[in-house]
Structure formats: C-alpha cells, structure tokens
Amino acid sequence: MVNVAVIGTGYVGLVTGACLAEAGHRVVCADRDEVKIGRLRTGVVPIYEPGLEELVRANAEAGRLRFASDAAEAVASSDVVLFAVGTPPLANGDVDTGPLFEAVAEAAAHTRTPKLFAIKSTVPVGTARKAERLVARALPRPVKVDVVSNPEFLREGSAIRDTFEADRIVIGCADPEAGERLAGLYEPFGRPVQMTDRESAELIKYAANAFLAVKISFINEVANVCEKVGADIRSVARGIGADRRIGPHFLNAGIGYGGSCFPKDTKAQLRIAENVEYDFQILRAAVHVNAMQRIRFANAVERTLGGSLAGKRVAVLGLAFKPHTDDVRDAPAIDIIRLLHDKGADVRAYDPVATANARRHLPDVELFDEPYGAIAGADAIVVTTEWPQVAALDLDRVKRLMTAPVVLDGRRAFEPEAMRARGFRYVGVGIPA
Ligand code: UGA
Numbered sequence: 448m449v450n451v452a453v454i455g456t457g458y459v460g461l462v463t464g465a466c467l468a469e470a471g472h473r474v475v476c477a478d479r480d481e482v483k484i485g486r487l488r489t490g491v492v493p494i495y496e497p498g499l500e501e502l503v504r505a506n507a508e509a510g511r512l513r514f515a516s517d518a519a520e521a522v523a524s525s526d527v528v529l530f531a532v533g534t535p536p537l538a539n540g541d542v543d544t545g546p547l548f549e550a551v552a553e554a555a556a557h558t559r560t561p562k563l564f565a566i567k568s569t570v571p572v573g574t575a576r577k578a579e580r581l582v583a584r585a586l587p588r589p590v591k592v593d594v595v596s597n598p599e600f601l602r603e604g605s606a607i608r609d610t611f612e613a614d615r616i617v618i619g620c621a622d623p624e625a626g627e628r629l630a631g632l633y634e635p636f637g638r639p640v641q642m643t644d645r646e647s648a649e650l651i652k653y654a655a656n657a658f659l660a661v662k663i664s665f666i667n668e669v670a671n672v673c674e675k676v677g678a679d680i681r682s683v684a685r686g687i688g689a690d691r692r693i694g695p696h697f698l699n700a701g702i703g704y705g706g707s708c709f710p711k712d713t714k715a716q717l718r719i720a721e722n723v724e725y726d727f728q729i730l731r732a733a734v735h736v737n738a739m740q741r742i743r744f745a746n747a748v749e750r751t752l753g754g755s756l757a758g759k760r761v762a763v764l765g766l767a768f769k770p771h772t773d774d775v776r777d778a779p780a781i782d783i784i785r786l787l788h789d790k791g792a793d794v795r796a797y798d799p800v801a802t803a804n805a806r807r808h809l810p811d812v813e814l815f816d817e818p819y820g821a822i823a824g825a826d827a828i829v830v831t832t833e834w835p836q837v838a839a840l841d842l843d844r845v846k847r848l849m850t851a852p853v854v855l856d857g858r859r860a861f862e863p864e865a866m867r868a869r870g871f872r873y874v875g876v877g878i879p880a
Contacts, residue, residue: 552584555584863878
C-alpha cells in the first residue's frame with residue numbers, strides 16, 4: 448500500500464486515482480476547484496465515464512479514496528505525487544505547461560520528506576527535466592525528490608478498463624530506483640512496464656497519438672479513393688488489417704477523429720517539431736485530411752439532397768466526439784452541423800448525453816435528448832456518433848417520421864445492406880452506392 452496524491456481531477460487524474468485506490472493504495476485526489484471537490488466528496492463525478500461514479504463511491508466508502516482542495520495537505524500525506532494537470536494550447540500554439548509547473552512548484556514547497564513526483568500530463572519533451580530544476584529551487588529543505596515521466600494512454604469512454612488492462616505502462620526516469628518505485632505502484636494491475644529515459648517517455652505519448660491520428664486519416668483517404676473507384680472500404684480495411692504488421696484496429700473510416708486529445712496533441716506535436724526546425728510532414732497531412740473529411744461529408748449531404756440544403760431539414764444523430772462520453776470538444780458533429788447550417792439547412796440534433804455540453808457551441812440549433820423529436824419531418828438523417836441508441840432505432844417509425852428515407856452515415860452505425868433492404872437510401876464513407 449502506497450500513499451498517493453493525485454494533483455488535478457480531470458479525466459486522467461480522477462480515473463487514475465480511483466483505479467489506484469481500487470488496487471489497494473491510499474489515494475487523495477486534489478484540485479483547486481473547491482466546488483468540484485465538494486461534489487466529489489458527496490460522490491458526484493463531474494464527467495460522464497461508464498463505471499467511474501461507482502468506483503469513486505465504493506473506494507471513498509472503503510476509506511481508500513478522498514478528495515482535498517488543499518494540495519499542501521495532500522502532498523504532505525503522500526509518498527508518491529501524480530500530476531494530471533491539463534496542458535491546453537496557448538494562443539501561439541505552444542503547449543501551456545504553466546499550470547503544471549505551478550502545481551509542481553506548489554507541491555515541492557510543501558515537501559519535507561523524500562517523494563516521487565510523476566508527471567502524467569501530456570507534455571513537451573524536456574518538461575520532466577525542467578520540473579526537476581524547479582523542484583530543487585522550491586524545496587524548503589534538501590530532501591530527495593525524483594521527477595519521473597509517466598504518460599497516460601487511457602481513452603474516454605473505456606478509461607477504467609484501459610487503466611486496469613493497459614497495453615503498457617511507460618515510465619521515464621533518470622534514476623532506475625525511482626522508476627522501480629513507481630512500477631511498484633502499478634504492480635497490482637499486472638501490466639507490462641517499459642522503463643526508459645524521461646525524454647523518450649514524453650515523446651512516446653505524442654508519437655502514439657500522432658501515429659493513431661495518421662492511421663485514421665490514412666484509412667479515410669483510402670475510403671475517399673474507394674468512393675471514386677467503386678471499392679468497399681470495409682473489405683479493404685479487413686484485408687489490410689489482417690496483416691499483423693498493420694493490425695485491425697483504428698481502421699474505421701468515417702468523418703475523422705475529434706476529442707480533447709488527438710486534435711490537441713497532433714497540433715502540439717507539429718508546433719514542437721516546428722520549434723526545433725523540423726517539418727513533420729506526415730502529421731501535418733493527417734491533420735489537414737481530418738479537417739477536410741468533415742467538409743467532404745457536409746458536401747456529400749448537400750449533393751445527396753439535390754445540390755442545395757436551403758429549406759431542407761436535417762436530423763443529425765450524435766454530438767459527442769465518440770460514443771459513451773458527453774465530451775463534444777472538437778467533435779466532428781459540431782463542425783458538420785455548422786457547415787450544414789451555413790448551407791441553409793434546418794438542423795435538429797440528437798445526443799443521449801451530450802446536448803448540455805453542445806448547447807453553447809450550437810446556440811441556433813434545436814437539440815434533443817431523444818432521437819425521434821429530431822427525426823420528425825427530416826429530409827435526411829446524418830449520423831455523426833455511433834451511439835448504440837442510434838443502431839437500436841425503430842426504423843419503421845423513423846421512416847414514417849421522415850419526408851424521405853435518406854441516411855448519411857458518417858460512423859457506420861448501420862449496416863448498409865440492411866438499411867437498403869429496408870428501403871432507405873444509404874450513403875456511407877467509402878461504401879459503394
Ligand atoms: C485517445 C487515445 O486513443 C488514447 O490512447 C489517449 O490516451 C488519449 O487520446 C489521450 O491522449 O488522452 P480518446 O481521445 O479518448 O483517446 O478517443 P479514441 O477512442 O482514441 O478516439 C478518438 C477519435 O478517433 C474519435 O473521434 C473516434 O471516433 C475517432 N476514430 C477512432 C476514428 O475515426 N476511427 C477509428 O478507427 C478510431
């Protein structure tokens with residue numbers, strides 16, 4: 448059992464804290480936001496993540512997980528401090544490591560016994576080394592504090608499983624003994640650990656997200672070619688994915704990636720490369736292709752509805768950037784709705800959990816928490832998130848509610864053949880007409 452403090456109760460901090468508590472450690476999650484901490488203390492989790500509220504409540508009740516708005520007290524009572532502070536982009540595109548360094552300096556200022564500081568936030572290469580120098584300056588007395596890099600690879604919507612079943616745990620350290628101590632924290636998970644230097648660990652995180660973004664943009668471009676030559680992206684993806692060197696995952700073509708990670712991290716890595724005078728061409732192309740994919744899809748809606756959207760009613764199903772989350776940050780749906788709206792369409796949108804978050808991005812669009820209200824009177828359905836609720840729609844009812852049975856599926860929520868057999872005109876990305 449290790450006493451752990453987690454600084455920052457966003458996705459990464461909260462999920463990691465709850466999972467470490469579940470593994471038997473004594474965890475305190477700290478955040479400056481007192482309102483958030485107050486809610487967490489009563490068992491209210493501020494994000495939608497399947498299973499997280501139950502995990503938080505169970506571990507809080509068992510006395511293994513608590514919440515603090517005072518980082519000083521959290522740090523003082525811990526041997527390991529995990530930093531999971533957000534690293535948003537600055538206006539000039541650089542990564543804002545300011546809040547992270549502030550948190551590190553504050554923790555160091557309250558450190559009187561030896562500790563291990565682990566940076567989980569996604570940060571530019573060299574951040575852990577800089578944090579180490581900062582710690583040395585901020586310590587009130589000379590005790591040993593190791594600063595290690597420990598990037599996080601969990602996905603929203605499956606964050607708990609991704610933590611317990613991580614493909615690998617990456618630990619970047621200067622002193623192997625510090626690395627081993629951090630590995631001990633994760634031992635109950637029984638996952639493979641990769642020890643490396645701090646710079647490599649920091650780059651692994653960006654490179655992993657960049658590779659996945661490239662993989663998605665690549666398959667989307669192949670899908671675009673499929674449409675031109677009459678091939679089927681489902682077969683092509685299966686055929687290439689069967690090669691173990693390529694692998695079957697992340698080959699779902701559609702309207703591209705969104706969320707709080709890929710868009711931010713790809714742009715950050717481009718900026719980081721630019722700052723060291725390197726032109727990361729493949730990544731730049733992947734980012735461009737991803738933006739174009741949204742525009743291409745909105746154009747396909749316009750084409751399918753006869754070349755003009757003026758006066759047409761379009762039901763957009765899905766606002767979240769992917770299913771099982773209420774996160775709409777950089778969601779393809781938001782851009783696509785804006786494009787359709789600008790082309791003159793009367794857009795009504797549905798999402799089972801994300802309408803509250805989407806409202807401020809889409810003040811002029813009517814949003815629904817249930818699908819049929821959005822579908823009533825629609826000239827076309829546009830699927831932007833593959834929610835199970837979308838696949839489970841009563842299609843006879845859908846057909847009766849629409850002026851014509853037209854579906855443009857940006858996420859392959861439906862089986863094209865089944866939809867066509869039921870009398871729908873089905874348009875998919877990379878699927879022959
Ligand atoms: C992503 C990574 O998958 C995590 O490993 C990483 O830890 C995380 O970013 C992060 O840096 O914090 P996440 O953004 O939660 O996780 O979501 P993903 O499941 O990776 O999906 C991202 C986007 O790609 C979604 O919009 C999804 O619809 C899209 N996608 C994914 C595709 O368009 N096609 C695919 O084949 C797969």
